[in-house]
Structure formats: structure tokens, C-alpha cells
Amino acid sequence: MSPAVVHQDVSDTYDIVIVGAGPVGLMLSTCLSRWGYRIKHIDNRPEPTATGRADGIQPRSLDLLRNMGLKSDIMAHKPARVYEVAFWDSESSKGIGRTGTWASCPNFIDARYPFTTLLHQGHIERVFINDLEKNGTSIQRPWTITGFQTRNPETSEYPVQVELEHVNGTEKQTVQAKYLFGGEGARSFIRQQLNIGFHHKDPIAHVWGVMDGVVKTDFPDIKMKCTIRSQHGSIMVIPREDNMVRLYIQIASSTDADWNPRKSATEAEVQASAKKILYPYNIEWERVEWYSVYPIGQGISERYTLDERVFLGGDACHTHSPKAGQGMNTAFLDALNLAWKIHAVESGFANRNILKTYESERKAVAESLLDFDNRYAKLFSQRPPAASEVQAASETIPDGDMDGDNDFIKTFKESCEFTSGYGVAYQANTLNWSPSHPAQSHVVQPSGTTLKSGRLLVNADVTRVVDANVVHLEQEVPLNGSFRIFLFAGDLVKNRVALRDFADNLTSAKSFYTAYTRPDITQVSHHEKHNPHSHFFTLCTIFAAKRHRIEIARDVPSVLARYRDHIYADDRWDRRVLDSVAPAHAKMGFNEEKGGVVVVRPDGYVGLVTSLVEGSGTVDALNAYFSAFCTKKFGNTAQL
Amino acid sequence: MSPAVVHQDVSDTYDIVIVGAGPVGLMLSTCLSRWGYRIKHIDNRPEPTATGRADGIQPRSLDLLRNMGLKSDIMAHKPARVYEVAFWDSESSKGIGRTGTWASCPNFIDARYPFTTLLHQGHIERVFINDLEKNGTSIQRPWTITGFQTRNPETSEYPVQVELEHVNGTEKQTVQAKYLFGGEGARSFIRQQLNIGFHHKDPIAHVWGVMDGVVKTDFPDIKMKCTIRSQHGSIMVIPREDNMVRLYIQIASSTDADWNPRKSATEAEVQASAKKILYPYNIEWERVEWYSVYPIGQGISERYTLDERVFLGGDACHTHSPKAGQGMNTAFLDALNLAWKIHAVESGFANRNILKTYESERKAVAESLLDFDNRYAKLFSQRPPAASEVQAASETIPDGDMDGDNDFIKTFKESCEFTSGYGVAYQANTLNWSPSHPAQSHVVQPSGTTLKSGRLLVNADVTRVVDANVVHLEQEVPLNGSFRIFLFAGDLVKNRVALRDFADNLTSAKSFYTAYTRPDITQVSHHEKHNPHSHFFTLCTIFAAKRHRIEIARDVPSVLARYRDHIYADDRWDRRVLDSVAPAHAKMGFNEEKGGVVVVRPDGYVGLVTSLVEGSGTVDALNAYFSAFCTKKFGNTAQL
Numbered sequence A, B: 001m002s003p004a005v006v007h008q009d010v011s012d013t014y015d016i017v018i019v020g021a022g023p024v025g026l027m028l029s030t031c032l033s034r035w036g037y038r039i040k041h042i043d044n045r046p047e048p049t050a051t052g053r054a055d056g057i058q059p060r061s062l063d064l065l066r067n068m069g070l071k072s073d074i075m076a077h078k079p080a081r082v083y084e085v086a087f088w089d090s091e092s093s094k095g096i097g098r099t100g101t102w103a104s105c106p107n108f109i110d111a112r113y114p115f116t117t118l119l120h121q122g123h124i125e126r127v128f129i130n131d132l133e134k135n136g137t138s139i140q141r142p143w144t145i146t147g148f149q150t151r152n153p154e155t156s157e158y159p160v161q162v163e164l165e166h167v168n169g170t171e172k173q174t175v176q177a178k179y180l181f182g183g184e185g186a187r188s189f190i191r192q193q194l195n196i197g198f199h200h201k202d203p204i205a206h207v208w209g210v211m212d213g214v215v216k217t218d219f220p221d222i223k224m225k226c227t228i229r230s231q232h233g234s235i236m237v238i239p240r241e242d243n244m245v246r247l248y249i250q251i252a253s254s255t256d257a258d259w260n261p262r263k264s265a266t267e268a269e270v271q272a273s274a275k276k277i278l279y280p281y282n283i284e285w286e287r288v289e290w291y292s293v294y295p296i297g298q299g300i301s302e303r304y305t306l307d308e309r310v311f312l313g314g315d316a317c318h319t320h321s322p323k324a325g326q327g328m329n330t331a332f333l334d335a336l337n338l339a340w341k342i343h344a345v346e347s348g349f350a351n352r353n354i355l356k357t358y359e360s361e362r363k364a365v366a367e368s369l370l371d372f373d374n375r376y377a378k379l380f381s382q383r384p385p386a387a388s389e390v391q392a393a394s395e396t397i398p399d400g401d402m403d404g405d406n407d408f409i410k411t412f413k414e415s416c417e418f419t420s421g422y423g424v425a426y427q428a429n430t431l432n433w434s435p436s437h438p439a440q441s442h443v444v445q446p447s448g449t450t451l452k453s454g455r456l457l458v459n460a461d462v463t464r465v466v467d468a469n470v471v472h473l474e475q476e477v478p479l480n481g482s483f484r485i486f487l488f489a490g491d492l493v494k495n496r497v498a499l500r501d502f503a504d505n506l507t508s509a510k511s512f513y514t515a516y517t518r519p520d521i522t523q524v525s526h527h528e529k530h531n532p533h534s535h536f537f538t539l540c541t542i543f544a545a546k547r548h549r550i551e552i553a554r555d556v557p558s559v560l561a562r563y564r565d566h567i568y569a570d571d572r573w574d575r576r577v578l579d580s581v582a583p584a585h586a587k588m589g590f591n592e593e594k595g596g597v598v599v600v601r602p603d604g605y606v607g608l609v610t611s612l613v614e615g616s617g618t619v620d621a622l623n624a625y626f627s628a629f630c631t632k633k634f635g636n637t638a639q640l
């Protein structure tokens, strides 16, 4: 044993120590537990969130929860659903009046669930905690972190040492881990220890009172999300499960003459203020479940990690104004992004340097969210939108050309994309192809495709061939750490050679696919649906044909046919492409005869799009794409 | 106390004794428990069904389960879904080949869930049992019934005496009840005691082996429902949850030369036979979960009740060939039909004689199901359908005119309606209006409407006004024993007077609505959504207008406005009525300006359709309709 290797006690070693069991910590823990990692997960509160805090699940987050099989557990709580937002303004002394309403996720966004799901954060946390327990991870409470240190990351298997302590100081524990994750919220101890700066972004600071309860009111939009401005102040209304409603009531703003960021207000003061603002409507509280003053404004951390061993995520990295409803959703997507990358590295699939893309991808998203929030607030403070603008913004199905839109409409459309969660676009890097990516080939990013690297796969209905079930294609591969390769196979007959060539090259000794064959491949059950050959890939084949015309044994090369539950007929009708006979192909912008190939990252974002050609071109391009970040090199790269 | 009144010990009195905890008993018990009835429920088996038995939930039954809030519990088991049926036939010595496939619930049927849900009966039973327990009813097991007697039904509150006994004979109990229900399956003790005959219907008798298990096979349609005929015999394949499959293998038929209705077969014999039938495909069993020989053929009971105190339902009244997949579904609908009628009578709303409609409605349905099954089997035994016929049968959206169809296509369409559960049509009686119904008025059954008394309400999407949620209108009132009155209010402005007149007449002292005002109306919570005024009615108002144009305080008379969660905008796009701006109105066949009114029974079947007119005409017609079966008389009937 070389002297540089640190001695470790196996019983105290973990793949990861996760500090904080809020949304970010729970999502990370849930993914990694499902994939078999050994986790030490602590939180310094004795119980999960009982009341209050975040509560809005964006459409994109609901897709994600569904992909994890957790959506029905969320929906079992009968959450409120926000489809539209109403704007109210003060109309002279007569009190407030409605100035307009619009869809929170308008038609131009192609969402499966075009609404925000409102449910108390505690219920959401418990859905994750139940899942964790099924996978053998439990959260150690109330414990805190008191110190940590990374030593010899090049040579040590468990380079991170973490000091933990019961909050009452009676017990201490030192553990060794491969990673440490700080999901401890805005006042992150780990961030402070790392000396990472945190920058406040919002030029206007606010103090908000947040009150959850049951009210009796004649205000007609109490079950809608509302933004109310009156000369007595501002309120935001958020409907909730079980007849509850959340009101955000502005207590102070840095634009006030007597601005004081520590200004507070009692429950009764805030209720009195709400009554004034809502005039001419009445409001009485039957029950207040939770009341808190919430002064946290917008801000962002300088770094998300210094060494790709100790990571931060969620509120530890970025905080949002409560009105933006971004906190929990951004936390989920941080964790998702990190989880699969850690898995890819630790399972020997990807190079360690993909971990650098966690910060570059997620920090850019947080920056643009915060920037956008400011622009949006500014625009709205100038004037309320005209009805015609709202109409224009809501109805259009975008044709890629938004030039005709004015600033207001553009900003509104962007706001819808952000608040629905579909606005996230990861920039070019080794995972997201761009012209500067090492994979250079004329088959990449074929003209016509609507798919973009770094963006989510477009939704589409298809018919599964083996059982004729109508399914949501983008949901067919569960979140299990695998890359999803979608072969839009086009015409059953005309593309036969291209399909065979794809299969032949895929199974060649030098392919990315062959390189990561499961070591236990001979023992895999014939019931295995997603990973019969490799833990890292699932192959889906979609023909532009009616289901009954597809005969798997005749039409599908055996490597693809083995994924028999992932062979589909593109024969479902879609309102967005009324004239197409192969709507899924059409939505992706693929020719119905020629098809195309999409490589989707385990988190659902497109990595690479190629055409499907005869010869080795398509697999060559995939080999080059995976060579850029995998632990092995594939194909004959000179050939490209 | 008059001497004719039987003395009863209160602790042993029940509203109903239910014998048998199969689908029919459980559905009845669940409804009545939810509505507050005191139930003695016994079953002679120590446990719910562990394996085997029925497993296919029809589309219509799934609607019902959703209306009860039980669908998500069913779906949590990840059942298989059958969208299509494949037909295989023997092609000479080369073995079987596919002759065609078609949708099990084709487009011409407007179903929310156009598939059959396949799940083991035990899981389904447990969903009901869990719900029962929440409502304080538990099933006493293993207990049996040994006798019963009805005495003084006119004077006694609890006229039915029932003798119960533990199956091992150690304990006995005598209880007094208002009703006794026999849901004990095909060999019903109660039916036999009542001396009610049972007639076998099927001219061809069969013995089937039923095998549930996990197989390994290259038969491509193993995840589809299949009907396979070969010279070696017949098989039906039914996919199931958890990679399981059910095979029905014909063991004997009365058309065999050596026909013996007691013929049996071992598991191994049936497997050997399956292998021969499936040739050239292979099949091996990895696990057999359940195997049984199922000789029960089709039959029907002469009566469902003799005195409207002791009732029979489910298999006790009618048995179906297993291939028809009707047993459990028909059982559910029997129980639903009886449950709300008992509730209507016992809560003082309806006259006791509506209980006679249980037998008349449900027996006619069972008869037509059985007749149809025979016709269908006969047609198919003549020749397999041509592809063009299948196509014609599957794709058409019917325009009420099926004259162009040949016999085959007609029968096929009917079969789809029956197997989906939407074929049920109750005949005219006091509950289902017809020209011979006492309610005579020119406003009844207006020309143009597609709705028919005795048929289910047509599905439609609408937008709920208070929260902008997109909802399924037909599901908006839960199964709670209330009649559902849907006011399609047409044009917001042009119909203002008609709407006001409707509201005024509804609240007049002589109306059906006022007659059944809740005694506790002053204490009703403002959160009450469905029954703020009366336990027997929920009012829904649907405007042919965009949501944002509707202002409840301005546009909706207060009696209707009180049902604020039941006010809708008919502004959702529907594929079936592409050109309509008010698709729900259009689907019901109502004029988009003039609207119309639909009275829907608590079980979801249409009772009465009227136009919406200025003056008292519409409410007069409703008064006359309810006068026909309610305990009070309404309006000025001379006026009609």
C-alpha cells in the first residue's frame, strides 16, 4: 500500500454524504438510492416540513416525477391545479378589478400537463422519503455537519471526510465518502466553509408575508393564481389542496420611503392589510395553517463545486423570489442533473470531467432564470399588458419566428417557458452537440429537425407494437441512468437497408454500444425491457407506419427487436400536425420516409440528432459523440 | 305498538345484509357504506380471492370506478391494458397465422379509456375492501347464510330476518334487516331458497381450462388479447399485470363427438395442448400462478327479486362464458343500479316501487348480453371477417345511420359496444323518459339532441370557471346518490331570461327542488360543493362561451351560482366536433345559443332531456318527471 492512500474503515464509507433533506437532497438521494449507491443522508430538522414553504410543481417537473413513477403519489393528495393566472389592479376608489387572465402554460408550449400542481412541500417530501425507504435509505435526523475535507482525490477511493454531529451535541460521527452534497438551503454551511461567494441579484428587495389557510371570501378568483396590485399594497393568491389558499402579502419593498429589510408584520397586521387590498371584496380566515415572513430575495452562488467532489445544489446555490415559484423546481433539476452524471462516472461509463458540466449547465440556467425574472418584473412595472398582447402571446403555436412579436409578447412567452420549466436550454458542451463538438459528421443535426441539443425531447404519442397500447414516447424509458436512443425508422420498406446497417454497426466490436455490454448479459431475464444488453442504453424504434403493418420478427433487426417493448408505430393522430400521417416523425422534424436518430441523455435532454443513413455514417456519428465523454474510444474516428 | 309489529333487538338490526363479497356484493356494500347505511356483510371464504377468476375491467366500469375515486387505486397495480384484439387461425400444417387485429373499443365509441384493464380480481376486491373499512364496514368471514324470511313488510321497519352461521358451525346469529342481498355467485343459496329458476342459454356448452402464469414464448402477440383457432383446439390469450398472461384453453365442447360436460384436464395436459395449438411458436411456463377448470356456461335467473326486499345480483342472476369477460362488469352495474335506488327509497326521496326497476332494467341487460353473445359466436363460426369489414367497423364515427353496414359489421359494432360496457340501454320506465312517461310536455326530448333516456351521458371536456381547470364534465359529480342536473345554458346573453326563469321556478315553493331542501341547510359549510341545498340534486351550468367571458356574480342566478364549482365554460376543443365553438353543447346535440337541460340519474344514465325555454316550461317538465317516482308531487301538473 502506497503511503499516500488513506486508510478507511469500510463500515463508515459511503458513495455520497447528502446534507439536507429538502427537494434537492431528496431528489438526489432518491435517484442514487434507486441505482444502488450507498448514501449517508442527514438533516438537522427532527421532521420533514410540516407546513409552509414551496408548493408549486411546474409542468416540466411533473413530467420528471412521472418518469420516476412518483406522479400518482403526488396526485393522490388531490393538489390544486393552476391553468390560468388572473391580474387584478386597483381601479380608483372602487377597489380592485380584474384586468385580464391568461394561461400559465399556453398552447404554444407543447406540455403534457399544462398546469402548475399546488401541494404543500411536506407532502412532496414524503413521497420521496417513502421511495427512499423502499430502497433502503433513511434520513438521519436531527443531525448536522460540522466539518469536511477532501484529501488525495486522485488516489483515494473515498477522498472526502465528513464530520457529523447530532444537533444536541451528544453524538458525533466521521465518515469517508466519494462525494459530499450540500443541499442545506440558502444558509449553506458547506458553501460558507468553501468560501464561495453569494451574490444578490434583485435590484428591488422585498419582504413578503406568506399565509396558508382556509378563507371565506366573495373574491371570485380565490381558486385561481392571482396577482393583485392596489394602492394599499400587493398580494399574490395561490390556490392549494383541501380548500386552502396561500396569500403572499408584500410587507416592505426597497422602493418604500421607509425601507427596512428587517421589517416584519404580525399575522393580524397582514390579514388587515389583505382586507384593504382586496376591497371591495371581503375575506375572513377560518383557519391559518402557517404564517411566515419570507425575506429571502434573489441571489446566486459563485460556484457550485470547487473540486467535483463537494457539490452544492438547490437554495444553497440560488434563491428566487417566492413569486417566481422556481425554488423547488430548480432544486429538482439540479439534483437530476448531478445524479446521472455521478452515476455515469462511478459506474465506469463516463469520464470524470463530465462532472464539470453540472456547474456549467445548472449555473447558466439559474443565471438566466434570475435575469429573466428581473426583466419581467421591470416590464410589468411599466404598464399592464393590453388584452391584444395577452391574446397574441397565448394562442400562437410558434413557427420559430417570433420577430413579429413586440417586447411585451416576447417576454411573456419567455416567462411562460420559464415558469413551466420548458425554458431550460443547456449550452453546448461534450454532452450537448454543437458545431464545435468533437463529433463532426454530415449526418449530425440534419436540416429540418425541430430538436435541439440541450433541450427536452418533444412529446409524442405512439402505439406500442407488442400490445397496441397508446403511450407517451418521451416517458417510455424510465429515469434509470440510461441514455435513450430513439430510432425514428421512417418507412418500413424503403429504410430497410439503413436500419440493418445501423444494427450491424451498432453491434460491431468497435461500437459504443458493444463497449458497454452488460457483464451478466447471458443471465439477463427475457422479461428485461430496458437494459437487456447494456446498463447505459435503451433503444427505441419508431416506424412511420400503422401498427398492424409492423411485424417485429420480419421488420426489425434482432438487436433492436430485443427491446420488444420499445418498438412503436407512429400512427397516432396529433392536433399539432393535423396533416401528418406520422405525427411523431413530423413533430421531431424528421422526414416520414427517412426518419432520423435522437440520442437523449438520461435526464431527458437531447444530446445529439442525426439522420439515419445507409452505411456506417449514423453509428459513426454516435461513436464520435460518445467518444467525447466516455471512458473508452469507439469506431474508427479517422473515418469521420 | 300494534301487535303486527315484530319486536326487534336494535343491536341486531341492519339496513341490509349482504351475502357474498365478490364484485357485486362489494360494490353494493361500498356505495351503501359511503352513504351511511348500517350493513352486515358476510362471505363464506376466509380470505378475499387470492388468485384466478375474473380480471377484465371494461372501459365503462373504469369510468364508474373513477367516479367513485377508486380508479387510481386500481391503476396503482399497473394492470395490463388491452387496446386491440388479434385473431389467429390455423393455416394448414404450417400452424397458426394472424388473420387480423382490431380495436377492442374503436373510435366510433366515444370512450375516455378505450381499453380493457386487466388485473387480478383479488386486487380489485381489495380496493373495495379498503374503502369499506374507511367507512366502518368490515366483512365477517368465514360466515354463511342458513335461512331467511320476510315478515310484515308493510308494517315492520326490519321485515327481513336472516340466520347466519360460522362455516364451522360454532357460532350462529339472527339479524333483522330492511333488505337482504344475495351476491353469492352462480350457486346462490338465496336464489335456490326462493325457488327461482335458472335457465342455461348457450346452445353450445364448453369446458375451459384457465391458466394464469408467466411464460417464455416467441408468439408475437402474447401481450395482446388473442383468439386462436387451430385444428388442435382453441385458445384465448389475455395479458395481465406483472408479465403474467392468462390462457383459456378449450377442453371440451358440446359439439365434440365424445362430449362430456364433466371432462377435465390436468395442468400438464392443458400445457401440452397449448403447445400444439400455438405451433409454429414455442411456449414454456416459468411459473403457473393458478389453474382451474371452468365449466360454467351462460345462463340467467328467472327473477332478481320476488318482493323488493330480498334481491339477487351478479353471478347469482346471470353467468357468462368466460370469453365474454362480462361477469365482473355486469356484477358492478347490477350493484350500482340497486344501490342508488335503495338509497332513494330509504332516504325518503323516491317511492318504494322504483325498486321494481332494478329487475326490469338489469335483467333486460343480461338477456341482451347473452343473446348477443350467441349471435356473435354464431356469426364468427361461419367465417372469419374480411379485412375490409374490420376496417369499416373500426373507423367509422357513427352518424346514427348504420344502414349501409352489412350483418357482420353491425354485429361487430354491437359487440364493441357490449364489451366496452357502453351498449347498456335501459328501457323506458318511470325513471327513463319515453313518450308514454307521465311527464308530457313539448319541451321534453327536443329534436336534435343525441342524448337518449336510459343511456349514459355523452363525454365532454369543459373548463371550470372558478379555477380554469379543464375537466371531464360527466365525472364532475361524484357517485353520491344525487341526481345530476346539467343546464346547458347556451348563449350567455340571449338566454339570460330563460336562465333566470329556470332559477325562479326551481326555487318556487312547489318545485321538486324546494321539496327536498336539506333540513340542515342553514348549517351547510360554504365549502360544500355538491349538495349545498339538497342531498338529492347537484346543479351544473355550462355556458357556450369562453371562460373569461363568464362572470359568475353577473351571469349566474344565485341558486345556480351557489354550485360555484359546477359552473363551466364550453370552450374546449373536441376532435369529434371540429367545427363547433361549443363542443359540449354540440356533442349533446344542443343548439349553441339555446342550450338544453339533462337530468342524469345518480348512476350516470340519462333520465330526461328538455329544451331550456323562457317561462316555467322547463321546470314544469322536471316537476312532472320527478312527480312520477318521488314521494311528493310538484308544480301544477294540470298546466303541463
Ligand SMILES: Cc1cc2nc3c(=O)[nH]c(=O)nc-3n(C[C@H](O)[C@H](O)[C@H](O)COP(=O)(O)OP(=O)(O)OC[C@H]3O[C@@H](n4cnc5c(N)ncnc54)[C@H](O)[C@@H]3O)c2cc1C
Residues within 6 Å of the ligand: A019, A020, A021, A022, A023, A024, A025, A042, A043, A044, A045, A052, A053, A054, A055, A121, A143, A144, A145, A183, A184, A185, A186, A189, A210, A292, A294, A313, A314, A315, A316, A321, A322, A323, A324, A325, A326, A327, A328, A331
Ligand atoms: C421558511 C421558508 C419559506 C419558504 N417559502 C417559499 C415560498 O413561499 N415559495 C417558494 O417557492 N419557495 C419558498 N422557500 C424556498 C423553497 O422551499 C426552496 O427553494 C426549496 O425548498 C429548495 O430546496 P432545497 O432542498 O435546496 O432547500 P431546503 O428546502 O431549504 O432544504 C434544506 C434542508 O437542509 C436542512 N439543513 C440546513 N442546514 C443543515 C445542516 N447544517 N445540517 C443538516 N441539515 C441542514 C434544512 O433543515 C432543510 O431541511 C422557502 C424556504 C424557507 C426556508
Ligand SMILES: Cc1cc2nc3c(=O)[nH]c(=O)nc-3n(C[C@H](O)[C@H](O)[C@H](O)COP(=O)(O)OP(=O)(O)OC[C@H]3O[C@@H](n4cnc5c(N)ncnc54)[C@H](O)[C@@H]3O)c2cc1C
Residues within 6 Å of the ligand: B019, B020, B021, B022, B023, B024, B025, B042, B043, B044, B045, B052, B053, B054, B055, B121, B143, B144, B145, B183, B184, B185, B186, B189, B210, B292, B294, B313, B314, B315, B316, B321, B322, B324, B325, B326, B327, B328, B331
Ligand atoms: C372459480 C371461478 C373462476 C372464474 N373464472 C372466470 C373467468 O375466467 N372470467 C370471468 O369473466 N369470470 C370468471 N368467473 C366469474 C367471475 O369471477 C364472476 O362473474 C364475478 O366474480 C361475479 O361476481 P359476483 O360477486 O356475482 O360473484 P362471486 O365473485 O362469485 O362472489 C360470490 C362470493 O360469495 C361467496 N359465497 C357464496 N356462497 C356463500 C354463502 N352461502 N355464504 C356466504 N358467502 C357465500 C363466495 O365465496 C364469493 O366470495 C369465475 C368464477 C369462479 C368461481
